[in-house]
Amino acid sequence: MNLRVKQKIPLKIKRMGINGEGIGFFKKTLVFVPGALKGEDVFCQITAVKRNFAEARLLEINKVSKFRVEPACDIYEACGGCQIMHLRYDKQLDFKADLLRQALKKYQPASFEEYDIRPTLGMPEPRYYRGKLQFQTRSFKGKVQAGLYAEGSHRLVAIKECLVQDQTTQAIIIQVADLLTKHQIPIYDERKIQGVRTVMVRRARETGQVQLIFVTSRQVNLTGLIKELVAEFPAIVTVALNHHKSKSSEIYGEKTEIIWGQESIRESVLGYEFDLSPRAFYQLNPEQTEVLYGEAVKALDLDGSEHLIDAYCGVGTIGFAFAGKVQSVRGMDIIPEAIEDAKKNAARLGFENTYYEAGKAEEIIPKWYAQGYRADALVVDPPRTGLDDRLLETILKYQPAKMVYVSCNVSTLARDLVKLAKVYKVDYIQSVDMFPHTARTEAVVKLVRRS
Incomplete structure (x- = not known):
């Protein structure tokens, strides 16, 4: 590698990476430059040299992207909580759909080139959204x-x-x-x-x-x-x-x-009320949660005959959106307080077809199947680490006919789809912007078991 720390180089930014940084090539070496945008010509200083790439600090922009905007936040660079506030919002939405494409290209699940990746659903006013x-x-x-x-x-x-x-x-x-x-x-x-x-x-x-x-x-x-x-x-x-x-x-x-x-x-959310204890998980962006859960309901495409499992159910929020449309809903979560909330919420809402249990999905689902239970549909909304390996094996073993994967991490989603795509057809992926001005996005994936 012909680069060294503190070296200053010119660079053409070809694309943006998964953390919102600009990416260019210097003599065939990948260089990552936080703050740079696709299409810009920049002057930067190398801060780290790794085996296959280098990192650099942006010094000067010689050719400015027409999509660059001035961040309205005074501590934008110091804080680091947002990564792409300097990119015009409509282009942020394009970038987030591209994040999915980059992750899929890296992990290459079956037929990934043919996946229908739908335009990202953004916010009318992408400010003050974190609840x-x-x-x-x-x-x-x-x-x-x-x-x-x-x-x-x-x-x-x-x-x-x-x-x-x-x-x-x-x-x-x-x-x-x-x-x-x-x-x-x-x-x-x-x-x-x-x-x-x-x-x-x-x-x-x-x-x-x-x-x-x-x-x-x-x-x-x-x-x-x-x-x-x-x-x-x-x-x-x-x-x-x-x-x-x-x-x-x-x-x-x-x-x-x-x-x-x-x-x-x-x-x-979606017209039903629920209670949240302090430690219970709920989405950070309440306004876009309406959009996200609405897309999950749409993607599962229920006919009313299904028995549904809501893995990582939290206080039951996604499952409640389906409870009136299926024969039964069963959920689990590792946080006992969330399960207690789910039980109380279901009772208060008058749902008599729900059942919740504290524990790990990869342990509870096999136990339910051993007891004779069978699921026709499955919703998973895992943490950023993606599906637990044992849960993935459990899904592939029992293979519910319909599945929706709600993801907050494009990389772990693409990784999990490598195995899931062997059994399920990826109908489409709908990106939802839950985190404006950051390099994160949420996605709803519709999966249908192959015949």
């Missing part, structure tokens, strides 16, 4: 700050205004930081490992109800803080404490307790 925030806390010169780590570091970037975060949750976290300072609440430090380390704030779009989780490595007294906070923000109905004493990078520890208010907040 949930998880900010780290640090004490700096006696004052508590809340924000995100700069990309690839543990340097906290304090955030006072975020253009993708729900404005009420943003206002609450600013006040939380001020009250943590005022009440001298111990704040986590990586050397001392004690105190509040993370604060989660989630707001329901439908009801406006808000819940908080304080993640702490030691017992803290939040009584005074909570009293002042809820007086200023009466929409807060739940405050929980999560105990996380280990040094791991996991956001939460195992134990969560409600220390003030009610157990859950109420949200709504």
Whole structure:
């Protein structure tokens, strides 16, 4: 490789990579340049040289893309939470469909060239869409700050205004930081490992109800803080404490307790209401969740005779969209609190054809089949790591006739389709922009078992 660190080179950007960076070739070597756009001629400096590629820092743009825009965020580059805010929004949507094509080309599931990849469904107003925030806390010169780590570091970037975060949750976290300072609440430090380390704030779009989780490595007294906070923000109905004493990078520890208010907040999607306990998973973008789940319903194409499994069911949200259209819905999740929410939500909604069980799908589904249960349809909405290998084997063994895969990671989706495409035909992939201004997208895949 003819490149070295600190070397400055001109580069033509040929395409954009899966993390939103520009990609060009220098003497046949791939060079990744964050901040550069397809079609631009740039001048950059090499920051790292790897075996098959190099990374570079953008210094100057000699030919500017006509789709480049000025990011409206003052801390866009420092924060790193968004990667493509400098790309015009309609072109962001094109990029996200291309992300799917890149991932499929890399993993090459059967007949991937023929897949129908539909245009990405975007938002009319792609700002202030995140209904949930998880900010780290640090004490700096006696004052508590809340924000995100700069990309690839543990340097906290304090955030006072975020253009993708729900404005009420943003206002609450600013006040939380001020009250943590005022009440001298111990704040986590990586050397001392004690105190509040993370604060989660989630707001329901439908009801406006808000819940908080304080993640702490030691017992803290939040009584005074909570009293002042809820007086200023009466929409807060739940405050929980999560105990996380280990040094791991996991956001939460195992134990969560409600220390003030009610157990859950109420949200709504596709016309049905459900409750969310603090640790239960729900999509970050409530507005686009309507679109995403609507596409999942459309893709499964039910006739009413089916018995459906909702793997990774959370509090039951996707399954409820199908419950009135099938013979039965069965779901599982590894978070017991989510399963309890699902049971309560189903009962309150009047569904008598649902069943939920805490545990791993790859263990529960074989148990159900051993008991004589058979599924005609399957919905999976896994975490970014994709389908567990054992669950994938379970699906290929039992082969429900209809399947919908809801994915938040194009790479693990493409990887999983390598095996699934041996048994299922990929009818189409519908990209949904759940995360405007970031290099992430969500996808709904319609799969039909081959005859």
